[in-house]
Amino acid sequence: MKRKFLILGIGIIIGFGSLFSPISTTVQAAGVNNQLEDKKKDVQNKRSNVQSDINQTQNKVNDINAEQATVKAEMKKIDLAIADTSNQIREKEAQIAETKEEIERLQAEIAVLKDQIQKRDELLKERVRSIQENGGVISYIDVLLGAQSFGDFINRVSAVTTFMQADKDLLTAHQEDKAALDEKEAIMQKQLDGLNQKKAQLEEMKKKYDSQMAEKNNLLAKLNKQEEEMHEMLHELEDQDAILAAQEKAIKKEIEAWNKRQRELEEQRKRQAAANAATKANANATGSVGPMPTISNGVFMNPTTGRLTSHFGQRWGTFHSGIDIGKGGRTGSVPIVASAAGTVIRANYDRSYGNVVMITHVIDGQVMTTVYGHMESLSVSNGQSVAKGQLLGYMGSTGHSTGPHLHFEIHHGPWNGGRTNSVNPLKYVSY
Secondary structure, three states: OHHHHHHHHHHHHHHHHHHHOOOOOHHHHHHHHHHHHHHHHHHHHHHHHHHHHHHHHHHHHHHHHHHHHHHHHHHHHHHHHHHHHHHHHHHHHHHHHHHHHHHHHHHHHHHHHHHHHHHHHHHHHHHHHHHHHOOOHHHHHHHHHOOOOHHHHHHHHHHHHHHHHHHHHHHHHHHHHHHHHHHHHHHHHHHHHHHHHHHHHHHHHHHHHHHHHHHHHHHHHHHHHHHHHHHHHHHHHHHHHHHHHHHHHHHHHHHHHHHHHHHHHHHHHHHHHHHHHHHHHHHHHHOOEOOOOOOOOOOOOOOOOOEEEEOOEEEOOEEEOOEEEEOOOOOOEOEEEOOOOEEEEEEEEEOOOEEEEEEEEEEOOEEEEEEEEEEEEEOOOOOOEEOOOOEEEEEEOOOOOOOOEEEEEEEEOOOOOOOOOEEOHHHOOOO
16 A cells, blocks of 8 residues: 555656646757656666666575575474484383383392292202211211111112202202393393483484474574565565656656647647737727736746735734735726646635635746635636636635735645745745
C-alpha cells in the first residue's frame, strides 16, 4: 500500500508539472521540452543503476541460498550421524547391561566356588593335621602292617592308595577352580572395560557431532538473517525501480503530449482573445461589462481591474491572507481572469469565500496556488485547464463580504485551511 501511494504521488506531481506549466513563447516551450527530455534521461540512468543494484542483490541472495542448501545438507549428514551414534550408544548400553548380568551370574558361581574352596581348605588342613599327629607316612605303614591277613592287607593297600589319590585330586581341583575363577573374573572385567571404553568413545563422538550441529545452526541462522536483509534491500530497490518506472512513463507521456498541449493552449489563447475582444466591444457598446485586465509578461498578471482596498497582513484583529480589489465606483460587471495558466482545483460556493475559484500552477518547478473569492458567478469548473488571462467569472459580494470586490490570494505550495503558505500578492501583481 505504501509503495502504491508513493508511486501514485510521483505520477501526480509529474502530471501537475505538465498541466500547470505556463507557456508564453515557442522558445520557452522548447526549453521546457528539452528539460523534460533531460529529466527522462536522468530517470533512465537512475533506473539503470537501480536495476544493476537489483541484479547484484539478487545474485547475493542466490549465493546465500546456495550456501544455505550446502549447510542444510551438512546438517542432514550430521543429524544422521548423531542418530547412528545414539543408536550405537544404546546398543553398547544394552551389551553393558547384559555383561553386568553375566558378571552377577559369575559372581554367584564364584561364591559357590569360594565356598567349595573353603571347604576343601578345611579338609586339607584336617588331613595335614592328621598326618602330623600320626607321624606322616608312617601312619600309612602302620595301617598296612596292621593287616590280619593277606586279603586284609590288599584291602588296606587299596584304601591307602584311594586316600592318597583323593588328596592329590583334591589339591588339583582346588588349583583348577582357583585358576578358573581368576580367568573368568579377568575375562568379564576386560569385556566390561571394553564396553565402557567404547561407550565413552561414542559419547565423545556424539558431543563432537552435537557441537558441529550447533555451529551449523548458528551459521544457518546468520545466513537466514542475511537473506532476510537482502530481501528487504531487494524490496526497497524494487520500490525505487517502480517509482522511477512511473516517473519515466509519466515523462514520456508528457513529452508526447507536449506539442498537443501547446497547440491547445494557443487555440485557447486565440479564443480567449476573441472573447475578450467581443467583451470589450460589447462593453463599449452597452457599458454593462468592465474592461478585461491586460495580459502582462510577468509570471502573474493582475486578475482584475480596480482599486486596492485592503492589504495583506493583520486586519481587524485577524490575519488577512490576501488583498482586496474593489470596483472603484464603477457600475456593471467587472471580469476576473486567471492570473497564470494552470488547473482549476476548486470552483464552487464557500461560506467564507462565497463563489470561489482555486487554481494550481507549476512555475519553474514550484507548485503555487491562486485564490479568487466573493465572485458573483463562475465561468469555469473543477479540473478545467485555464490559460493566463482566461475569464473565471465576475466580481461580486458573495460569502463573508462587505461589498463587491475580489479577494485574491497567492500561496507558495498547496492551499491549506490555515493559509500558512500564503504570501503577499503584491510581490507578483501591482495595484
